[in-house]
Amino acid sequence: MTLLWTIATRVTRLGTILGGIAIAMMMLHVSFDVLSRHLFNSPLxxxxxxxxxxxxxxxxxxxxxxxxHKRAHISVEVLTERLPQRLQHHLQGWMYLATGCVTGLLAWRSATDAMKAMKLGASQVQGAETIAVWPAYFALPFGAGLMTLLLALRFAAYLTGRSETLETEAAA
Incomplete structure (x- = not known):
């Protein structure tokens, strides 16, 4: 399980880097579009x-x-923070399963849609250009699938009593 967590961690980091690259590329693309529009009267x-x-x-x-992975999702703990620590721990453990089911369903449904878009060759026409957009449909199943994997590993660690050691063993 530790090896799988380590692999999932590395893929998560790669996904985060890809997200950052996408933001930088978007910034550059839009900036060049604005410059091209104003300097040459011709948008990209x-x-x-x-x-x-x-x-x-x-x-x-x-x-x-x-x-x-960073346990940074928004959570509202109005009631749960008042519960005993042991009950909070068990509630958190079972929430990994519930959330994993939701993200797994999201990954599965969006993968189905991505496959349909790929088979259709989904594209957008903008001006005289036709741009294939079907590859972008795979971003959601990738992200949701990876999140589902992390949640499944956390749930398995909870069930085996290794919740605290999963991430520390993987880091070592």
């Missing part, structure tokens, strides 16, 4: 499509598992 073709179908999607969904 496909900017809107690239920003909405690639950069934003990749920046949002590929690093989705990063927040789970």
């Amino acid at each position: 073709p496909g900017t809107l499509t690239m920003v909405t179908y690639y950069y934003m999607i990749i920046a949002t969904f590929v690093p989705l598992a990063h927040a789970e």
Whole structure:
């Protein structure tokens, strides 16, 4: 389980780096588009499509598992913080399963849609350009699938009583 956690951690880091690259590329692309529009009166073709179908999607969904890995998702603990520590621990453990089921369903459904888009060769026409957008459809199943894997590993660690040691063993 530690090896799988280590691999998932590395893939999560790679996804986070890809998300950062997408943000940088979006910034550069939009900046060059604005410069081209104002200096040469000719915007870059496909900017809107690239920003909405690639950069934003990749920046949002590929690093989705990063927040789970860092335990940085938003949580409201109005009631649970008042519960005994032992009960909080068990509640958190079972929430890994519940959340994993939701993200697993999201990964499965979005993968189905991505496969359909790939078979159809989904594309967008912007001006005289036709830009294939189907590859971007795989960002959501990738991010949600990776998050599901992390949650499944955390749930397995909870069930085996290794919740505290999973991440420390992987780091060592």
